[in-house]
Amino acid sequence: MTKPGAYVSPIRLECVSCERTLPGNFFRGNRYKAVACKECESSHQGLRWCVDCASWLPEGDFYRTGPKQKFLTTRCKPCRTFQSHGITRKFMEELTGSAIASCGACGDSGARLSIDHDHRHCVGELGCRHCVRGYLCQACNTAEGLLKTSQRVRALADYMDRTAMTDEDLASLPASERRGVQRNRRVEGANRTYYSHD
Known part of the structure; x- marks a missing residue:
């Protein structure tokens, strides 16, 4: 050689x-x-x-x-993220019980995932091996960050369950009474196509 x-x-x-x-x-x-x-x-x-x-x-x-x-x-890149939290890939696999990363709340494994930690222990973006809880997708991580406590999450879930319309309620209403964007009328101009909101 x-x-x-x-x-x-x-x-x-x-x-x-x-x-x-x-x-x-x-x-x-x-x-x-x-x-x-x-x-x-x-x-x-x-x-x-x-x-x-x-x-x-x-x-x-x-x-x-x-x-x-x-x-x-x-x-x-993933190992650098783990290192910044003071953990390893093996630690996360043991914590989550799986080698495949997925959201701990909704189970989505195809989304961009963040490492979630308890902000009461480590304030800021990075946690430590004592407060890391698992992975969260962007939607669940945003919701968790806005709602802050599990009591608010439960209260919101209860509210949504109490006030949600059933499939029968939706089926009994005529489509003309529903509001939203109807993309059936095109308005052309200035090299762009706009859809009218009825």
Whole structure:
């Protein structure tokens, strides 16, 4: 692997990918060495090693950093989010009981998820391992943030249940008495199409 007479670093590092112990000059970087050797990096073009996931992931899963956004972070975007809350992916999997992230309130797994925490313990955007509760989708996280307490959530749910129209009530009303946007009449002008609100 090395040419005869080439410099061999006295520093020995273990590659996280191939698990071989190699001289330091087999790793990219000067003062701060990469965790995977150059050979492993070249065999995984377009991929980067996440130190928390312990796997090769697409470079788009990492944040760009440094001058002119030239470098990539050592942790993927989800792992950096976990780290900012002082937790790991494994901690969240144990907390939620699943490796698949989904909203703890509505169960949606396709939405953009946020890590939810109790704001009475850690005030602000970031929580800690003591107050993180799980994932919430954007809609549930917004509702939880606006309503603040579980008593207000229950009161709102009770109100909605008490005042909701039944399917029979809706079916008995003529469609002409319903209000809303009816998109049946087009108004053309100024290179745009407007729909009238009747």
